[in-house]
Amino acid sequence: MTRLLSAVLVIAGLILGPATPAFAHAGDTTEVSSYRSQVTGLSSPLDGLSVRVVEGGARLELSNSSGRTIEVLGYSGEPYLEVRPDGTYENVNSPATYVNETLGGETPLPANADPTAAPAWRKASSDTTVRWHDQRARWVEAGLPPQAVADPDSEHRLRDWTIPLRDQVRVFEIQGILDYEPAPLTWAWWVGAALLGLAVALVAGRWPRSAGPLALLGGLATLGYAYARTADGAGLPGVLVLAGLIAVAAAYRHPPFFLALAGFVLAAFAGFGSADVFFAPVVPAAGPGWLARAAVAVAIGAGSGLALTGVLRLRAATPAPAPAPDPVAVQ
Numbered sequence: 001m002t003r004l005l006s007a008v009l010v011i012a013g014l015i016l017g018p019a020t021p022a023f024a025h026a027g028d029t030t031e032v033s034s035y036r037s038q039v040t041g042l043s044s045p046l047d048g049l050s051v052r053v054v055e056g057g058a059r060l061e062l063s064n065s066s067g068r069t070i071e072v073l074g075y076s077g078e079p080y081l082e083v084r085p086d087g088t089y090e091n092v093n094s095p096a097t098y099v100n101e102t103l104g105g106e107t108p109l110p111a112n113a114d115p116t117a118a119p120a121w122r123k124a125s126s127d128t129t130v131r132w133h134d135q136r137a138r139w140v141e142a143g144l145p146p147q148a149v150a151d152p153d154s155e156h157r158l159r160d161w162t163i164p165l166r167d168q169v170r171v172f173e174i175q176g177i178l179d180y181e182p183a184p185l186t187w188a189w190w191v192g193a194a195l196l197g198l199a200v201a202l203v204a205g206r207w208p209r210s211a212g213p214l215a216l217l218g219g220l221a222t223l224g225y226a227y228a229r230t231a232d233g234a235g236l237p238g239v240l241v242l243a244g245l246i247a248v249a250a251a252y253r254h255p256p257f258f259l260a261l262a263g264f265v266l267a268a269f270a271g272f273g274s275a276d277v278f279f280a281p282v283v284p285a286a287g288p289g290w291l292a293r294a295a296v297a298v299a300i301g302a303g304s305g306l307a308l309t310g311v312l313r314l315r316a317a318t319p320a321p322a323p324a325p326d327p328v329a330v331q
Contacts, residue, residue: 031103032280033057034148035139035158036179042165044172046070051174053137054233056284058103060137060163060174061233063129071166075099075136076115079166087126093117100133105140131233136161137176148180156180181281189278189293193271193300200305211259211309212251218263218302219247222270225295231286243270243299250306256317260310267303271296 037057042049048066053059064070064083074080074096082089090097093112101107112120124130139145139158147156156179163174204211222244230236243265250262274296277283285292 031056031058031284032276033282034144034180034183034280036181036282037137037161037176038179039174039176041175042172043162043175044170046167052233053176054131056232056234056282057138058133058284059131059233060134061129061131062174065128068167072132073164073166073171074115077164078115079119081130081132082121083128083130085128087128088124088130089121090124091119092122093120099135103133105133105135134163136163137178139178139180145180153182155182184278184281184289184293186278189297193297193304196297196301197267197304197308200302201308204305204309205312211254211306214302215247215254215259215262215306216251218266218270218298218306219244219249219251221295221298221302222247222266225270225274225285225292225299228285228287228292228295232284234284239269239273247303247306254310256310256313258310260307260314263303263305263307263310265303266299267307271300271303275300 033056035057037053039051039053039060042051046066046068049062049064049070051060051062054061062070062072062081062083067085069082069084071079072081072083074091074094076095078094078096079091080094080096081091093114095109095113095115098107098109098113099105143149144152145156145158147158158178158180161176161178163176165172165174200214204214222240226237226240226244229240246262247266250259254262277285277289277292277296281289283289283292
């Protein structure tokens, strides 16, 4: 069993260090939301230039393999980012450099932040793919939009948005849309996860050999969710990968203690730790939101059921204490 756990940890370590694109700002973590931002295209397409929304709408990602220098213009039309053939540069005199440091744009502006000042370029990365927060592509106003207040259970188109780019003297735009989407049926996902947990415990208790396939189901669902998060640009989520691998390992060998441990890790870290996807329609994962919610529900249900099964097997395998000697017989 020690060898099995060691193998799982080694495999996890080998895959938890993928190459990632440059970040114009470290920013903050991704989160679920009620607002879906999408890139619809470029007003003037250019071979080798692509833009997409990543991290559940938290950032935009621009990739430039055109061999040309492409500028992203700031909120006052000033040069903000330059993606050159040798890497990404940011203008330290652009207010956007500081506003876009965080998702909410709360960073105070330094004295040199002036959109009319001459650009002062600082190399941010040698990568030609860059990600940044941009308030023009997000809902940043306080409270719900008026359409959602009037009808919170329907989808609403909030606005079209544009972000200007420049190729030497030619100005063109990233074009996109911003929508409001209603919340999912949170209670239904919790009920589904609970019923699944009960079913897993009953099935694994009635047919002991079913614990392996059930652990495999939970592990693969979690690894699939980890891949979806990576495909959305959030980076490889190490906790999800490790929880999924431990569950897959439990499908191969599942003595009671390891089954209980694998079920707990799966439910706690891949399930309850990701349960925010039950509360909002837009999640930081590629694909439809219901698929991410289904993966988390499977992690909660399968993990809880397997943990309970492992604990019950441990109790059943514990020998009963020897009866105390009869005092009369001893005399």
